[in-house]
Amino acid sequence: MDTHVHEDHGSHPGPKAYVLIGLILTIVTAVEIAVYYIEALDDWSTAIIVPLSMAKFLLVVMFYMHLKFDNRLLTAVFAACGLLAIAVIVSLVILFKVLPYQPLG
Amino acid sequence: MPAAERGEADLMRYAADVDHHYTTTGIDNRKLGFWVLIGSESLFFGSLIATYMVYRGQSTVGPFPHGPDGLLDIPLTSVSTFVLLMSSLAMVLALHAVQVNNRRGAMLWLFATAFLGATFLGFQAYEFTHFWHEGLTLDRNLFGASFFILTGFHGAHVAVGVVWLLVLMTEAWRHRLPAQRALSVEIAGLYWHFVDVVWIVIFTLIYLIE
Secondary structure: OOEEOOOOHHHOOOHHHHHHHHHHHHHHHHHHHHHHHOHHHOOOHHHHHHHHHHHHHHHHHHHHOOOOOOOHHHHHHHHHHHHHHHHHHHHHHHHHHHOOOOOOO | OOHHHHHHHHHHHHHHHHHOOEEOOOOOHHHHHHHHHHHHHHHHHHHHHHHHHHHOOOOOOOOOOOOOOOOOOHHHHHHHHHHHHHHHHHHHHHHHHHHOOOHHHHHHHHHHHHHHHHHHHHHHHHHHHHHHHOOOOOOOOHHHHHHHHHHHHHHHHHHHHHHHHHHHHHHHHOOOOOHHHHHHHHHHHHHHHHHHHHHHHHHHHHHHOO
């Protein structure tokens, strides 16, 4: 089945939305840095900073890279590779830092 | 035929090609292909990040990244992170300007994106030089090896992006970047934003999490 390529730029956000996203990204980054410096949050800093970074990642990918508005196939391609990359990171960390070292033989 | 008219004729033919382009997915092949490239780049950076995570805290000799004598300068890197985030904003504004045939806006925002990218590279060059003077080299310890490889490859990607943006800006200056060629800018934007999201991950894992 052949499908006509249709690039509908009208479905992309406009400059106001882009500036708003930029403002949110700036505020979230400022919060991350503040959390890093607040000693009372030392025990919680990772638990706070990682979700904030994930939110920034998703905002850029969804709005600036237009995945929220584009064909779902593009999201599937990126998500599949991204999840594979995360699996590689988690597997290697478990292999080298969690599992006990057992010499061969 | 004068060069300007010949260029315009080329663009009209190009636009006609785009209008009559058919694919089985309904997505332009160049855009789909570039997303596949971004997928492979995700795995590339994933492997470098995995290496950094495995070697994290394993250095037996200094200098170390965190702690009382830690090398990492969080305020400085926070500023460079902000600069890169704002370059992504400039990039989407450049794309919008091209889509609405605003040539001056396109040139301005493409230059702003390239300038902010070059500024980020300046921060990185300063940081690398400072670390070098403090004794951190590729072969000094595991932190040095994994840090320079990961952030160095990211910086190389930023440098490629800056050159790409300057080429697009030149195209706009020569009246060769009309709305029909917005996809060329959108693909460059995809690359630029990908470099940005990789830095979001690097900034969190290396700088903010001790």
